[in-house]
Amino acid sequence: xxxxxxxxxxxxxxxxxxxxxxxxxxxxxxxxxxxxxxxxxxxxxxxxxxxxxxxxxxxxxxxxxxxxxxxxxxxxxxxxxxxxxxxxxxxxxxxxxxxxxxxxxxxxxxxxxxxxxxxxxxxxxxxxxxxxxxxxxxxxxxxxxxxxxxxxxxxxxxxxxxxxxxxxxxxxxxxxxxxxxxxxxxxxxxxxxxxxxxxxxxxxxxxxxxxxxxxxxxxxxxxxxxxxxxxxxxxxxxxxxxxxxxxxxxxxxxxxxxxxxxxxxxxxxxxxxxxxxxxxxxxxxxxxxxxxxxxxxxxxxxxxxxxxxxxxxxxxxxxxxxxxxxxxxxxxxxxxxxxxxxxxxxxxxxxxxxxxxxxxxxxxxxxxxxxxxxxxxxxxxxxxxxxxxxxxxxxxxxxxxxxxxxxxxxxxxxxxxxxxxxxxxxxxxxxxxxxxxxxxxxxxxxxxxxxxxxxxxxxxxxxxxxxxxxxxxxxxxxxxxxxx
Amino acid sequence: xxxxxxxxxxxxxxxxxxxxxxxxxxxxxxxxxxxxxxxxxxxxxxxxxxxxxxxxxxxxxxxxxxxxxxxxxxxxxxxxxxxxxxxxxxxxxxxxxxxxxxxxxxxxxxxxxxxxxxxxxxxxxxxxxxxxxxxxxxxxxxxxxxxxxxxxxxxxxxxxxxxxxxxxxxxxxxxxxxxxxxxxxxxxxxxxxxxxxxxxxxxxxxxxxxxxxxxxxxxxxxxxxxxxxxxxxxxxxxxxxxxxxxxxxxxxxxxxxxxxxxxxxxxxxxxxxxxxxxxxxxxxxxxxxxxxxxxxxxxxxxxxxxxxxxxxxxxxxxxxxxxxxxxxxxxxxxxxxxxxxxxxxxxxxxxxxxxxxxxxxxxxxxxxxxxxxxxxxxxxxxxxxxxxxxxxxxxxxxxxxxxxxxxxxxxxxxxxxxxxxxxxxxxxxxxxxxxxxxxxxxxxxxxxxxxxxxxxxxxxxxxxxxxxxxxxxxxxxxxxxxxx
Numbered sequence: 001x002x003x004x005x006x007x008x009x010x011x012x013x014x015x016x017x018x019x020x021x022x023x024x025x026x027x028x029x030x031x032x033x034x035x036x037x038x039x040x041x042x043x044x045x046x047x048x049x050x051x052x053x054x055x056x057x058x059x060x061x062x063x064x065x066x067x068x069x070x071x072x073x074x075x076x077x078x079x080x081x082x083x084x085x086x087x088x089x090x091x092x093x094x095x096x097x098x099x100x101x102x103x104x105x106x107x108x109x110x111x112x113x114x115x116x117x118x119x120x121x122x123x124x125x126x127x128x129x130x131x132x133x134x135x136x137x138x139x140x141x142x143x144x145x146x147x148x149x150x151x152x153x154x155x156x157x158x159x160x161x162x163x164x165x166x167x168x169x170x171x172x173x174x175x176x177x178x179x180x181x182x183x184x185x186x187x188x189x190x191x192x193x194x195x196x197x198x199x200x201x202x203x204x205x206x207x208x209x210x211x212x213x214x215x216x217x218x219x220x221x222x223x224x225x226x227x228x229x230x231x232x233x234x235x236x237x238x239x240x241x242x243x244x245x246x247x248x249x250x251x252x253x254x255x256x257x258x259x260x261x262x263x264x265x266x267x268x269x270x271x272x273x274x275x276x277x278x279x280x281x282x283x284x285x286x287x288x289x290x291x292x293x294x295x296x297x298x299x300x301x302x303x304x305x306x307x308x309x310x311x312x313x314x315x316x317x318x319x320x321x322x323x324x325x326x327x328x329x330x331x332x333x334x335x336x337x338x339x340x341x342x343x344x345x346x347x348x349x350x351x352x353x354x355x356x357x358x359x360x361x362x363x364x365x366x367x368x369x370x371x372x373x374x375x376x377x378x379x380x381x382x383x384x385x386x387x388x389x390x391x392x393x394x395x396x397x398x399x400x401x402x403x404x405x406x407x408x409x410x411x412x413x414x415x416x417x418x419x420x421x422x423x424x425x426x427x428x429x430x431x432x433x434x435x436x437x438x439x440x441x442x443x444x445x446x447x448x449x450x451x452x453x454x455x456x457x458x459x460x461x462x463x464x465x466x467x468x469x470x471x472x473x474x475x476x477x478x479x480x481x482x483x484x
Numbered sequence: 485x486x487x488x489x490x491x492x493x494x495x496x497x498x499x500x501x502x503x504x505x506x507x508x509x510x511x512x513x514x515x516x517x518x519x520x521x522x523x524x525x526x527x528x529x530x531x532x533x534x535x536x537x538x539x540x541x542x543x544x545x546x547x548x549x550x551x552x553x554x555x556x557x558x559x560x561x562x563x564x565x566x567x568x569x570x571x572x573x574x575x576x577x578x579x580x581x582x583x584x585x586x587x588x589x590x591x592x593x594x595x596x597x598x599x600x601x602x603x604x605x606x607x608x609x610x611x612x613x614x615x616x617x618x619x620x621x622x623x624x625x626x627x628x629x630x631x632x633x634x635x636x637x638x639x640x641x642x643x644x645x646x647x648x649x650x651x652x653x654x655x656x657x658x659x660x661x662x663x664x665x666x667x668x669x670x671x672x673x674x675x676x677x678x679x680x681x682x683x684x685x686x687x688x689x690x691x692x693x694x695x696x697x698x699x700x701x702x703x704x705x706x707x708x709x710x711x712x713x714x715x716x717x718x719x720x721x722x723x724x725x726x727x728x729x730x731x732x733x734x735x736x737x738x739x740x741x742x743x744x745x746x747x748x749x750x751x752x753x754x755x756x757x758x759x760x761x762x763x764x765x766x767x768x769x770x771x772x773x774x775x776x777x778x779x780x781x782x783x784x785x786x787x788x789x790x791x792x793x794x795x796x797x798x799x800x801x802x803x804x805x806x807x808x809x810x811x812x813x814x815x816x817x818x819x820x821x822x823x824x825x826x827x828x829x830x831x832x833x834x835x836x837x838x839x840x841x842x843x844x845x846x847x848x849x850x851x852x853x854x855x856x857x858x859x860x861x862x863x864x865x866x867x868x869x870x871x872x873x874x875x876x877x878x879x880x881x882x883x884x885x886x887x888x889x890x891x892x893x894x895x896x897x898x899x900x901x902x903x904x905x906x907x908x909x910x911x912x913x914x915x916x917x918x919x920x921x922x923x924x925x926x927x928x929x930x931x932x933x934x935x936x937x938x939x940x941x942x943x944x945x946x947x948x949x950x951x952x953x954x955x956x957x958x959x960x961x962x963x964x965x966x967x968x
């Protein structure tokens with residue numbers, strides 16, 4: 001494909017994306033396909049001869065599009081958002097067009113220096129401590145793994161890196177503390193880093209599903225008595241189930257007193273901290289050693305773009321550094337080589353899209369949109385709360401509402417719980433199958449809950465209203481009404 | 485930015501990329517900037533109000549472009565290639581436009597099923613064993629880390645995952661065997677996974693820089709005598725310095741006999757195996773448990789796209805699985821949830837670009853281009869070999885030539901080595917500063933070597949000729965000539 005052919009099809013593809021932005025709400029949010037439906041339309045082998053781009057794009061329409069879950073649909077309320085925006089996509093196109101690998105400064109000076117600058121911009125927006133230095137990673141899972149590795153190496157004097165199991169066994173088991181609501185990536189990271197799942201200690205939460213600092217303190221003391229080695233606390237600002245906010249200030253004081261690494265996982269909720277009125281979410285962040293949040297979740301920057309900050313970047317670099325001859329450059333002493341700030345060696349030019357987003361929206365534009373999403377979530381929370389048959393299942397500190405259908409609201413007994421769960425499983429299946437909205441579920445205090453998470457760029461009042469309408473008029477809810 | 489504004493700027497940005505494809509050879513390959521040059525042109529904070537896309541794109545031209553290392557320049561011969569192509573960029577644009585997160589089947593059925601299919605296509609192209617199942621990861625570093633984790637868990641009955649250091653200390657140190665020429669990511673991965681650097685055992689190479697199987701066998705025996713626990717062999721097909729090929733068949737026999745996990749890192753050279761005449765590179769792959777190669781290096785698919793194959797996907801999944809309530813879906817038993825096939829939870833829709841590439845080029849088109857690159861590398865090798873003042877420093881099994889300037893060629897003594905190194909350091913600096921070509925260096929058997937690695941999509945005969953000309957006419961070489 002020469003440059004003129006690329007130009008022609010590039011325009012066509014951009015038009016396709018522009019049309020998609022305009023018409024995305026005409027698709028069922030969740031595709032109406034069964035396992036295997038896509039794959040059986042695809043041939044078993046690659047073609048011998050090249051095919052025309054027209055044929056490929058036609059198949060994209062007829063085979064791929066019917067199997068896409070529309071994350072950027074205004075009625076996508078599942079999981080957490082992974083939103084995009086025009087400026088982010090433009091940055092992504094230029095990044096793909098340049099096709100650089102920013103592993104070291106020399107391999108693309110602009111990629112390295114722009115990344116340093118946009119991480120500083122973002123750090124200021126969140127009012128992070130001055131000492132925090134940032135790097136873009138793919139996801140919070142990977143960033144949190146890096147934090148766990150830093151904690152491991154810091155508490156063993158970089159000896160696990162050097163000697164592995166010998167270093168572990170001399171010191172005893174290193175312990176990682178998380179709330180029972182922490183993200184699964186922490187346990188996964190602890191397994192990868194060799195801590196072992198049994199050393200990820202679950203600390204009890206309060207009735208708001210936030211970590212109980214008193215329980216944390218007690219757990220650490222019990223561990224010390226047993227000869228175990230407290231190493232790291234992972235606090236969550238905005239848990240995945242209900243966006244509960246672990247109290248950073250109290251946890252930070254404990255981390256400081258105990259000499260533990262404190263990692264803060266604010267993957268979703270970190271974005272909210274660019275609002276002065278929500279900055280309280282990060283009160284106490286000064287005691288953290290590392291912090292991650294995902295602009296790709298709720299800051300209009302295409303997936304993937306995770307912002308990882310470290311108060312002691314020298315610990316991060318020492319933990320992950322490699323220095324083979326073929327990667328040495330004349331500038332190594334003067335520059336940042338981001339290769340040593342994460343797991344993979346190769347790195348895409350991700351700062352470009354984040355730069356485009358921050359400049360095109362401006363701080364005011366970003367704040368305005370986040371405020372609108374927060375207000376929509378609180379509207380929905382109020383409707384649920386005021387309804388006779390639905391109930392709110394957790395506080396709503398950010399933009400996600402946990403709720404359920406409960407026809408026994410206000411009169412329920414313990415024995416109804418199983419029945420309520422079944423009703424909500426049916427409701428979830430019904431509304432998602434309808435294609436009108438896509439929501440997901442979780443479990444809080446053992447109870448099955450539905451989640452509505454607001455944050456896609458096109459989501460406005462009427463979309464949240466439609467969600468509420470879809471829920472109230474779903475067959476399982478209607479059936480109950482007529483049985484009344 | 486609404487859809488019409490996106491359309492307009494999208495066309496502009498595509499035009500910019502098309503022009504870049506056409507004119508990339510007018511840029512200096514390596515930008516003429518010093519550390520800090522880019523960053524000092526950027527303001528210290530994000531703007532309060534949104535800026536126009538015209539202003540942002542103007543800054544992209546004036547600030548960013550002068551600091552870009554042009555990886556897709558036809559005279560980029562540094563590191564290994566990371567090539568792109570029109571079809572790949574089109575796929576990337578659509579992927580960004582959809583903005584999905586393919587972490588589980590439900591979160592984008594098309595992303596999951598297309599990934600399964602293109603990995604099968606690629607597996608057939610490489611004639612991989614039928615049992616191999618593929619997944620796209622970001623880089624070979626991450627894929628090799630997954631392989632090391634599988635090896636660790638397989639040899640401990642998944643006990644390190646469960647119990648961490650207790651599991652290690654009961655068994656003794658697990659050992660990983662690599663050649664002295666293996667990529668730095670293996671040591672990095674072993675440190676991350678908790679093996680410890682001291683348990684990454686370097687096996688001697690032969691005079692072709694390939695792992696010596698006899699030395700491997702002996703090293704394993706010595707370890708067993710000491711009570712250490714052999715766990716994993718990482719064989720490299722195409723080392724980073726010189727693309728040396730570890731002999732898979734002999735190594736595979738040892739792995740089988742010893743019951744060790746065999747991981748094959750063919751990050752660059754794996755692409756060559758789509759050529760029937762080069763498939764011998766993978767002779768013996770049947771004994772491997774895992775295998776990685778990067779279509780983003782030398783298969784015209786934008787960075788990042790690393791193809792990781794596993795003979796026992798159940799081991800991979802069991803090693804990395806997580807199953808929190810909020811990620812459970814009704815289809816979990818019938819589908820692939822790629823979330824459990826790698827480190828990060830979130831996943832971009834990367835299969836799209838690879839599908840576009842394989843269909844648009846066709847197998848024949850891919851093969852034709854790889855053959856042309858191989859021929860160019862061998863031309864360059866011959867010119868160096870026939871020259872009076874340059875010498876080839878290693879066999880050229882693929883598309884990378886290790887060489888050096890040696891004015892004492894054929895008459896050198898040991899004492900000249902230091903002087904030759906200095907001359908080559910100057911030569912490297914001179915040709916890279918000129919902006920005409922970009923090459924990098926390595927060290928082989930202690931000797932400083934220059935590397936010329938062929939593989940960017942636009943690289944043709946005249947570009948390799950220009951490289952050879954730039955080298956022969958560089959001041960340090962010319963000065964020697966006139967001093968003759």
